[in-house]
Amino acid sequence: MTFISAGDRLEQAVGLAAVLGAAYEAFEGMRWEFRAREDPATRWFAGFVMAAAAAADGRDAVAFAPSMPARPRRGAAESGPGLPARESAERAAGEAAELSRRLAECLTRAAGLASDRGDREACEQACRCAREIFDLLGGAAL
Amino acid sequence: VTGRAVIGDFLDAARGQLGSAAHLRLAAGRGGDLREISHSLLRVVTVMNRYVQDFSAVPRQVPSREPLELATWERASLEARNALTTAAVLLRGDGTSGRSPDMDAGSELARRLDAAWLSLAAGRDLLHTHLTRALSGIVEPRSEWGPVITSRPATRALLAELALLAHQIAPVGASLALPPRTHGTPDARRRLTAACEWLHMLDTSIRTAHQDEPVSVADRELLHAIPVNWLQPRRLPEGTEPVEGLCGGVITAAERARHAAWASASVTGRSPAMSVSSLRQAAAASTLTSHHCEILLRSLSTRTARDGPAELSAGLLVAAEAARGASRSWLSVAHALDDVTTDTQGLSRAATAARDLALWTGRLAYADPHWTLASGPSHEARPPQTLAPQPDDVPGVVAAVHYACDAMTGFAHAGREQVRAGAGVDRILVAAENPPDIWDIPMPYVRAPRERIDAILALYQFTSTASADAAASAADAATVVKATSSVLATARSATDAGRQGGERLASTGSDPSAAGKAREEPGPVGRILHGLGVTSPDLLRRGADIDRVGKQLIIEATAENEPWGRQANPATLGRSIGTAVSDSHARKSGDRRTTLLEGDRVWLLREPPEAEA
Numbered sequence: 001m002t003f004i005s006a007g008d009r010l011e012q013a014v015g016l017a018a019v020l021g022a023a024y025e026a027f028e029g030m031r032w033e034f035r036a037r038e039d040p041a042t043r044w045f046a047g048f049v050m051a052a053a054a055a056a057d058g059r060d061a062v063a064f065a066p067s068m069p070a071r072p073r074r075g076a077a078e079s080g081p082g083l084p085a086r087e088s089a090e091r092a093a094g095e096a097a098e099l100s101r102r103l104a105e106c107l108t109r110a111a112g113l114a115s116d117r118g119d120r121e122a123c124e125q126a127c128r129c130a131r132e133i134f135d136l137l138g139g140a141a142l
Numbered sequence: 143v144t145g146r147a148v149i150g151d152f153l154d155a156a157r158g159q160l161g162s163a164a165h166l167r168l169a170a171g172r173g174g175d176l177r178e179i180s181h182s183l184l185r186v187v188t189v190m191n192r193y194v195q196d197f198s199a200v201p202r203q204v205p206s207r208e209p210l211e212l213a214t215w216e217r218a219s220l221e222a223r224n225a226l227t228t229a230a231v232l233l234r235g236d237g238t239s240g241r242s243p244d245m246d247a248g249s250e251l252a253r254r255l256d257a258a259w260l261s262l263a264a265g266r267d268l269l270h271t272h273l274t275r276a277l278s279g280i281v282e283p284r285s286e287w288g289p290v291i292t293s294r295p296a297t298r299a300l301l302a303e304l305a306l307l308a309h310q311i312a313p314v315g316a317s318l319a320l321p322p323r324t325h326g327t328p329d330a331r332r333r334l335t336a337a338c339e340w341l342h343m344l345d346t347s348i349r350t351a352h353q354d355e356p357v358s359v360a361d362r363e364l365l366h367a368i369p370v371n372w373l374q375p376r377r378l379p380e381g382t383e384p385v386e387g388l389c390g391g392v393i394t395a396a397e398r399a400r401h402a403a404w405a406s407a408s409v410t411g412r413s414p415a416m417s418v419s420s421l422r423q424a425a426a427a428s429t430l431t432s433h434h435c436e437i438l439l440r441s442l443s444t445r446t447a448r449d450g451p452a453e454l455s456a457g458l459l460v461a462a463e464a465a466r467g468a469s470r471s472w473l474s475v476a477h478a479l480d481d482v483t484t485d486t487q488g489l490s491r492a493a494t495a496a497r498d499l500a501l502w503t504g505r506l507a508y509a510d511p512h513w514t515l516a517s518g519p520s521h522e523a524r525p526p527q528t529l530a531p532q533p534d535d536v537p538g539v540v541a542a543v544h545y546a547c548d549a550m551t552g553f554a555h556a557g558r559e560q561v562r563a564g565a566g567v568d569r570i571l572v573a574a575e576n577p578p579d580i581w582d583i584p585m586p587y588v589r590a591p592r593e594r595i596d597a598i599l600a601l602y603q604f605t606s607t608a609s610a611d612a613a614a615s616a617a618d619a620a621t622v623v624k625a626t627s628s629v630l631a632t633a634r635s636a637t638d639a640g641r642q643g644g645e646r647l648a649s650t651g652s653d654p655s656a657a658g659k660a661r662e663e664p665g666p667v668g669r670i671l672h673g674l675g676v677t678s679p680d681l682l683r684r685g686a687d688i689d690r691v692g693k694q695l696i697i698e699a700t701a702e703n704e705p706w707g708r709q710a711n712p713a714t715l716g717r718s719i720g721t722a723v724s725d726s727h728a729r730k731s732g733d734r735r736t737t738l739l740e741g742d743r744v745w746l747l748r749e750p751p752e753a754e755a
Contacts, residue, residue, distance in 0.1 A: 031480060035477060035480070038473065040433055040466075040469065043521060045430075045433065046430050046433075046500075046504065046515050046517070047515065047516060047517075049426045049429050049430060049473070049476065050426050050427070050430070050515050052426070052476070052480070053422040053423055053425070053426040053476060056422060056479070056480045057419045057422065057487060060418070060419070060483045060487065061487055063483070063573070063587075064485070064487075070586065125487055135516050136515060136516045137516070138516065
């Protein structure tokens with residue numbers, strides 16, 4: 001699943017459970033991507049290291065939401081690396097920034113719609129994580 | 143370095159206020175009221191005695207008349223305590239009239255003593271900001287400096303400082319023997335002279351211990367560097383700081399990080415402050431801080447290769463490699479933490495402090511004055527010639543890197559302790575590999591398997607070692623360039639030795655068994671709990687507390703009923719535990735000084751032999 005398809009899935013998600021499921025996959029996909037690209041020799045090292053932690057936090061936040069749908073299994077099968085390794089770090093950062101921006105928007109909307117306090121707090125927490133990823137990698141998207 | 147007051151400021155001030163022995167003799171020659179001088183000296187002696195009681199490693203009382211086998215410095219500590227107690231009793235006499243602290247003394251000698259007393263009292267207060275006393279009477283640390291204060295190196299250095307003070311003051315007794323301008327009763331003069339003799343004995347006792355097991359310069363520097371337990375407020379770089387300002391910012395951030403890491407290591411597993419989110423942030427930030435330290439150390443190595451000693455440049459390169467290893471190790475911890483979680487997500491102070499330190503070290507490492515963790519690809523390392531334009535600039539940067547590396551070591555230890563605590567209460571979770579077919583279960587998380595926890599703990603242990611290696615290499619460089627941070631290595635060594643050796647925290651209680659929880663045998667309540675099969679650490683700790691308090695009560699009750707336990711005046715002071723110890727030692731060693739102490743049975747009833755002459 002690429003970042004673009006993850007973003008599309010987010011846009012198409014209808015209802016809180018679907019948004020949470022799509023957000024989970026998006027965060028996990030980004031985490032995989034960032035971890036694969038952590039190289040001290042590159043100039044994106046700091047951004048990817050910190051963004052990976054934020055992506056894992058975002059993934060966990062939505063995972064604990066009461067309305068989070070069950071999922072068959074967590075791992076690379078559903079949310080593996082988003083871009084081929086030959087693609088540049090700049091492009092990966094840029095696409096991740098864009099995805100995190102869309103994530104933050106979707107999660108903000110979902111938090112507004114959630115009637116359950118646990119869902120609302122999970123969406124807000126995950127939204128903060130998405131914004132942090134955007135802040136960390138946003139330079140590449142601009 | 144850190145802008146905080148340190149104990150050395152107060153110890154130096156006290157010695158300066160007393161003045162040299164010549165100054166004091168001169169002041170004594172100018173005379174004064176003996177009661178006033180006695181009162182001022184009593185203040186000094188009392189605060190010195192409190193230093194010994196609070197921070198030395200010997201129990202006040204022992205619940206048995208059996209003689210103890212004490213090490214050199216423990217014996218010196220005990221003798222110092224006896225000397226100061228006796229001097230205080232002598233100076234108190236029949237009830238020296240107290241003087242309000244804000245009332246100036248009439249004589250120069252008393253004024254000098256009063257000034258020294260104030261400095262010493264302030265210094266003691268400073269040390270106490272790092273310690274607190276639990277209900278059980280055990281003194282516990284309130285900061286990462288707490289274990290340093292009660293470590294052997296620091297307590298020995300403190301005793302040596304007290305000996306220096308006693309050495310300065312003791313000759314005053316002889317100077318006051320017959321000056322024409324002093325006025326007071328013969329008894330007051332005799333007591334003052336005797337008290338000074340006891341200060342002389344304290345000095346001799348500690349000097350003897352120093353000859354047997356010397357206090358090193360590093361130990362003394364460690365003691366002097368203990369700061370007040372107050373951290374500068376959180377501050378982030380503005381982008382206008384010169385290199386010197388950035389070094390100061392790194393050191394301040396590292397001090398805050400070090401304290402936050404120390405505090406987080408002791409949170410309980412159930413605390414909301416214990417979250418994998420915090421651990422992830424700390425691991426990610428520590429990866430970067432270590433990486434920045436590597437960049438800085440390489441840059442310093444290049445810089446010093448030009449006009450510094452060859453071994454310094456090579457040593458900095460070794461340190462850079464160690465920092466690189468630490469960074470990689472931290473990254474492996476970050477990866478391992480991806481696959482576990484906790485039921486809370488909040489960020490701890492330690493995580494924030496770790497992030498701040500990564501930012502400050504990044505600002506120092508990179509040329510871009512506005513560099514942030516979110517900076518994109520446009521950053522280059524700061525060139526060596528701008529990092530340290532002059533050779534004199536090198537120590538400041540080395541100190542900053544050393545502080546940062548030392549803080550990383552603290553984070554590794556704290557992270558390990560938190561994972562261990564969280565796992566102990568089943569709060570470290572993993573996603574269920576095979577979630578049940580009941581799809582309405584919202585959170586398919588289960589307790590992390592033991593092997594997963596062990597793997598994370600092992601990674602933290604590797605990281606702790608790697609970070610300690612980096613800090614040790616940075617410390618070597620700090621020593622070579624005489625950077626002010628070199629005291630950190632001594633502090634780390636002192637506390638590590640204490641941890642490994644089960645060294646006790648100083649106990650101000652009377653129960654010597656309270657000295658070290660680690661080697662404490664269970665008391666009656668503890669034995670019953672063990673017999674019941676109780677394994678809960680909390681219950682066992684509460685049982686041990688009850689045992690300690692009970693034992694202390696029995697000891698105090700015993701002491702009150704012993705005629706030799708009363709300390710109202712010298713005539714009834716009697717045979718103390720110190721005497722028992724000295725007797726034992728004297729019988730075994732037969733040395734002249736302890737033979738003199740053999741006379742404790744006599745002096746406790748009368749006065750020191752020298753004073754009678």
